[in-house]
């Protein structure tokens with residue numbers, strides 16, 4: 001013992017080597033730490049070896065015990081639900097959370113304005129701000145027109161600056177009470193290669209106890225609340241991806257008030273036949289009829305015609321009329337491949353409209369890529385329509401190819417497989433639009449893939465009259481007092497009862513004046529429409545062009561008529577070279 005004490009410290013250290021080696025294995029860096037203590041504090045950790053070992057063993061076992069205890073706890077004592085970010089439910093929960101009072105009290109949250117993934121379409125709030133603006137118009141009546149205009153502008157600008165703030169739970173655990181029980185929401189985010197990706201997020205909802213009914217109730221409530229705010233609006237989804245590494249998925253982009261079918265001006269028969277056909281297809285007995293006969297339950301439409309003739313508008317109005325969500329898909333992206341397209345179609349709900357706009361510009365016209373053809377033959381071996389495919393290929397081969405035969409992304413073959421292959425999704429309505437129907441491959445528009453074609457052409461005299469009427473004819477909801485705008489006016493800051501009465505009387509008079517103006521406009525609108533149609537030539541302008549002109553004179557139909565001749569002449573001159581070129585190319 002005395003000998004050991006007289007030895008230099010380095011020798012003492014080396015005599016403890018087997019122990020330190022063991023400690024080094026348990027506590028990496030132990031040797032360095034003990035040397036540090038010895039040289040600077042003159043404390044020999046080896047003297048406390050048994051305590052250090054005990055501590056190390058305790059720390060290691062605690063790690064394991066806590067891991068197993070937490071697993072046991074999660075397995076047997078709590079219920080939890082995982083919500084994946086590629087599921088629409090993720091947005092429902094985040095939106096619902098943002099509305100809960102505990103989000104106002106929490107001290108770690110994500111703050112955002114409307115333009116984010118959960119709140120990209122708070123139409124309800126938008127409507128509110130529009131209503132306010134109408135009140136502004138009434139209240140600024142004492143000013144001159146210029147002052148009124150600049151005050152209105154100032155209001156609009158200030159409203160724009162005041163985007164509503166939304167707070168959602170940030171990464172980590174959040175505790176809150178729901179129906180008297182403690183709930184935990186855990187948001188986990190993992191970055192991929194340093195980049196944030198929505199798809200790497202995970203959301204867990206948990207509560208104490210093995211009964212998960214409360215979590216299900218919460219999810220149900222959040223989902224219903226989210227859907228209820230849409231009311232009868234047409235919800236629009238778009239295929240998009242969050243980063244280059246992610247696949248395309250359907251992302252809800254907005255919910256818009258449905259467009260009345262009557263505001264899409266074209267032959268009455270055409271649009272009613274289209275909607276009637278869609279309605280017939282959606283009946284449950286049609287589904288049964290198809291399944292009894294082994295006929296694929298799907299329906300395709302092609303809307304074609306020059307740009308600005310109402311193809312998209314018609315599709316949107318039909319979605320509103322049928323109460324279906326609209327799924328927008330563009331095939332132009334090089335990174336969209338057959339597998340991804342297939343997944344997108346597989347993810348569609350049972351009843352919806354898929355709109356593929358400008359299908360001719362997707363680089364898949366007239367030509368089935370070599371690789372894709374081989375692929376489609378392979379698919380046919382699995383039971384698809386072999387004979388038909390080969391005849392279609394023959395017909396395609398006869399035509400001069402307009403595009404490269406193979407492109408990155410979607411090939412014609414891929415598209416045909418997805419919309420009409422054996423495993424393609426059933427129940428959806430597919431609408432394709434094009435400006436150049438003659439450029440499309442026959443295979444794409446053959447009966448079965450496209451069951452009805454609707455041509456939307458330049459506006460006829462009758463269409464011009466209808467367009468004029470639909471733009472200037474006041475609607476019931478335009479009249480103040482017929483909707484909630486009048487009731488929403490805030491008189492609360494007007495405490496003087498007499499003054500208040502005067503204000504209300506004043507407002508009533510304003511409304512009456514506006515009603516008189518509307519009545520007078522209503523009685524004049526049809527003769528004005530006929531006059532406008534007699535000036536603007538039929539069969540030359542698109543509805544979009546005419547609408548654009550009329551919107552420039554939105555407050556003054558008489559002025560629109562006055563300037564119509566000059567406008568039509570000038571537009572015709574600018575269009576002439578385009579028309580000639582189009583005729584030369586055989587497009588129209």
Ligand SMILES: Nc1ncnc2c1ncn2[C@@H]1O[C@H](COP(=O)(O)OP(=O)(O)OP(=O)(O)O)[C@@H](O)[C@H]1O
Nearest residue numbers: 263264265266306307308309310311312313543544
């Ligand atoms: N037939 C129509 N009836 C009423 N409005 C129309 C009509 N056609 C076009 N419009 C108006 O013109 C604008 C453009 O219409 P829309 O996008 O539906 O045309 P489109 O044929 O789909 O054009 P594109 O081929 O360029 O996609 C919209 O604001 C729409 O209100």
